[in-house]
Amino acid sequence: MNQETTRDRPAEAPRPGVRAALLRRKPVADLVAEGGHGQGGDLRRSLGLSQLTMLSIGATLGSGIFVVLGEAVPVAGPAVVVSFVLAGITALFSALSYAELAGMIPLSGSSYSYAYATLGELVAWVCGWCLVLEYGVSVASVAVGWGQYLNELLQVVFGFAIPDALSQPPGEGGLVNVPAIAVVLLAMFLLLAGAKESARANAVMVVIKVATLVLFCAVAFTAVRAGNFSPFLPLGLAGMSAGGAKLFFSYIGFDAASTAGEEARDPQRDLPRAILLSLGIVTVLYCLVAVAAVGALPWQQFDGEQAALSHVLTTVLDNKLWSALLAVGAIVAISSVVLTVLYGQTRILFAMSRDGLVPKALSKVDPRTGTPRINTVVVSAFVGVLAAFVPLGKLADATSIGTLFAFGLVNIAVLLLRRTRPDLPRTFRVPFAPVTPLLGVVCCGYMMFSLDVATWIVFGVWMLAGLGIYFGYSMRRSRLART
Numbered sequence: 001m002n003q004e005t006t007r008d009r010p011a012e013a014p015r016p017g018v019r020a021a022l023l024r025r026k027p028v029a030d031l032v033a034e035g036g037h038g039q040g041g042d043l044r045r046s047l048g049l050s051q052l053t054m055l056s057i058g059a060t061l062g063s064g065i066f067v068v069l070g071e072a073v074p075v076a077g078p079a080v081v082v083s084f085v086l087a088g089i090t091a092l093f094s095a096l097s098y099a100e101l102a103g104m105i106p107l108s109g110s111s112y113s114y115a116y117a118t119l120g121e122l123v124a125w126v127c128g129w130c131l132v133l134e135y136g137v138s139v140a141s142v143a144v145g146w147g148q149y150l151n152e153l154l155q156v157v158f159g160f161a162i163p164d165a166l167s168q169p170p171g172e173g174g175l176v177n178v179p180a181i182a183v184v185l186l187a188m189f190l191l192l193a194g195a196k197e198s199a200r201a202n203a204v205m206v207v208i209k210v211a212t213l214v215l216f217c218a219v220a221f222t223a224v225r226a227g228n229f230s231p232f233l234p235l236g237l238a239g240m241s242a243g244g245a246k247l248f249f250s251y252i253g254f255d256a257a258s259t260a261g262e263e264a265r266d267p268q269r270d271l272p273r274a275i276l277l278s279l280g281i282v283t284v285l286y287c288l289v290a291v292a293a294v295g296a297l298p299w300q301q302f303d304g305e306q307a308a309l310s311h312v313l314t315t316v317l318d319n320k321l322w323s324a325l326l327a328v329g330a331i332v333a334i335s336s337v338v339l340t341v342l343y344g345q346t347r348i349l350f351a352m353s354r355d356g357l358v359p360k361a362l363s364k365v366d367p368r369t370g371t372p373r374i375n376t377v378v379v380s381a382f383v384g385v386l387a388a389f390v391p392l393g394k395l396a397d398a399t400s401i402g403t404l405f406a407f408g409l410v411n412i413a414v415l416l417l418r419r420t421r422p423d424l425p426r427t428f429r430v431p432f433a434p435v436t437p438l439l440g441v442v443c444c445g446y447m448m449f450s451l452d453v454a455t456w457i458v459f460g461v462w463m464l465a466g467l468g469i470y471f472g473y474s475m476r477r478s479r480l481a482r483t
Contacts, residue, residue, distance in 0.1 A: 024480045026116045026124075026355070028105060028417075028424060034354060035107055035262045038363045043108070043262045043350075044370035046196040049270040052257045054203045055340050056278035059253035061209060062142060062337035065289060066149075066330045068250050070308030076243025077234040077299045081290045083243030088283035090244070090447075091251035093440030094407040095279045096430045097414040099272035102258040103427035104417070106267030109351030110258040110344070111406045114413040116355070118420075125474060127409050128352050129466035130402035133395075133459075134252075135345035136379065138403075139338055140180075140386035141396035144169070146334040147179030152310075153327035156320050171391035180387035187339040188380035191346065194369045195263045198339060205336035212329025213285055216309055216322075217292040223316045224295030234299070245450055250286065252403050253337070254279045255410075259344040272428035342383065346375045356482075357474040398459040400451060404444045411440035 037043075047055070069080070076083045098111075107113040112131055116124035147168075151161040161167070168174025190198040233240060257274040261267045289309070297312045313322035350372045353363035366373040386392065414430055414437045430436050475481065 024121050024478075025118065026113075026121075026480060028117050028421065031105055031107055031113055031117055038350060038354065038365035038372060039360055042370065043365060043372075044195060045263055045265050046194075046370075047199055047260055047264045047270075048266075049273055051196075051199040051203065052260055052264055052270055052274035053278050053281075054206045055199060055260060055343070056254050056257040056274055057210075057281060058202045058206050058336040059256035059340040059344065060251060060278060060282050061206070061213075061285065062253070062333050065213065065250060065286060066309055066326070066333065068247060069290065069293060070302050070311065072243040072246045073294060073299050073302040073308070075235065075246060076239045077232070078229045078294045079233050079235075079240040080243050080247075080294060080299075081287055083240050083247050084250075084283065084286045084290050086241070086244035087247040087251060088279065088286070090248055090443045091254065091279060093436055093443055094411060095254055095275055097411045097437050097440055098255050098258055099275045099428045100414055100426060100430045101410060101417075102261060102271035102275060103268045104424055106261030106264065106271055107351055108259050108262045108347035110255060110261075110348060111410045111413075112348055113351055115409050118413040118416040119409065121357075121475075121478060121480060122470070123409070125357060125470045126463070126466065127406050128348060128357070129463070129470075130405045131348050132345070132466075133402035133462055134399050134406065135341050135348065136383060137386065137392065137395055138399040139184075139341040139345065140383045140390075141392050141399075142334055142337050142341070143180040143183050143383065143387040144177060144392070146183045146331060146338065147177055149327050149330040149334065150179050153324060153331065156324045156327065169387070169389055169391050177388045181384050183335055183338050184342070184380055184384040184387060186335065187342045188376060190339055191343055191376050191380075192369065192371060192373060194371055195260070195343075198343065202336055202339050205332050205339070209329050209333040209336060210285065212326065212332070213289055216313065216326065216329075217288050219317070219322065220292035220296040220312060223297075224292065226295075228295050228298050245447060247286075248447055249400055249403075251279070251282065252400075253341070254282070255407075256340050256344045259347040262347070268425075268427040342376075342380065345383075346372055346379050349375055349379065354479075356477045356479040357470075395458055395462070397451070397455045398462060401448055401455060401459045402462075404448045408441050408444040408448075411437040411444070 072083060073080050101114045105113055105117060109116070110131065112124055112128040115127040147162070151167060155161045162179065164173040165175045166178045169177050190201050254275055257271055257278065261271060264270050293308065293312050296316050301315065302308060310323045310326045313326065314320065349358055349362045352358045353360055362372065362375040362378065364372060364374050415434055417424065418433055
């Protein structure tokens with residue numbers, strides 16, 4: 001350990017300024033040594049393999065499968081099943097890199113911490129700022145969707161819905177999105193109770209939403225017709241590939257387990273397993289749902305339908321009961337996503353705060369519950385206000401770029417650490433390196449450049465704001481700048 005610290009540290013204290021910010025890195029040994037420690041208390045190591053896997057599934061398996069399938073089928077046709085496999089393989093390249101680094105550097109900062117150890121503080125800040133976009137803004141947009149499914153359930157069961165004035169943000173026909181605030185507050189109280197308690201609640205929700213999708217498959221398979229799969233490639237290989245690009249974003253969230261590195265009982269062993277196991281489970285479930293959906297209903301009848309699963313069952317079986325059951329599943333699924341993604345956001349800011357890049361209060365741990373209480377309340381308030389009062393629009397779309405940028409950095413970090421620190425113990429190694437991480441970088445780059453110009457402009461504005469905060473506040477307050 002001492003040898004590692006000496007080799008990683010620069011020969012002289014970094015000079016103040018932009019050049020020093022670009023060059024200073026945090027030694028891996030120092031990162032690992034700080035694990036679990038916060039201001040005034042320590043995070044509690046209480047999560048096992050099953051809870052970590054459920055955390056990752058909870059963040060990944062959400063509204064995507066209830067919504068994005070209906071958008072992908074008109075693009076790919078019955079070959080949407082293969083599109084899910086292609087998207088899963090694309091996500092797998094980055095998941096393998098996450099698994100190697102999570103086992104080697106098991107910290108709450110996830111890709112932010114990996115970048116700090118390999119690419120320098122400025123790049124780490126940019127990565128962390130992207131994660132704020134990925135986690136903070138995406139969970140706000142998901143919370144908005146929770147109210148929409150709640151209204152669908154109320155309409156089917158009771159014949160009424162919450163008025164737009166109380167279920168939509170300003171600019172979209174409403175004054176305040178009350179359901180969005182409600183689901184964020186629910187997640188906040190669960191997180192404040194402790195990591196173990198919130199993990200248990202998430203596990204229950206994951207079981208319910210998986211059971212809902214299995215029920216969908218069981219019912220839809222009774223209506224499957226072989227003719228609905230012919231022709232299998234009506235829109236050609238290009239359509240199948242385009243469907244894969246759309247579906248990739250249904251896999252975002254598998255990295256959530258890596259943010260629990262400081263609360264896992266055996267992180268070196270369990271984090272890699274949880275990341276890869278959750279990705280495998282989600283991929284199998286997605287493919288089964290896709291087969292059942294396009295087998296039960298001709299692909300031409302999807303027509304961009306948002307509530308695709310509900311549309312399949314009500315069309316084939318002409319029974320509103322299934323719409324109600326799927327709405328319940330979607331409500332539980334989104335609740336789980338809000339809980340787990342909010343958890344990830346608080347832990348990433350916890351790591352950034354400990355490094356001095358954001359206010360110290362965000363790394364203060366409550367000694368009774370072992371949770372960053374101030375952090376959780378601040379993040380929940382921020383997300384709740386966004387979801388309730390702000391039309392997110394293209395800002396929510398830009399989360400895709402932020403996520404892909406972070407994924408790309410993780411693949412690069414694996415390549416750098418394989419070259420500079422081959423001696424570091426690794427409980428999991430990416431197979432076929434450096435080819436696999438390079439494919440991860442290429443896939444992330446391809447996905448990023450497939451997004452529209454307006455999304456890139458919003459992302460650019462977000463990055464400029466982040467750089468302004470870094471150079472105006474974080475660079476001078478960094479703990480490394482003071483050593």
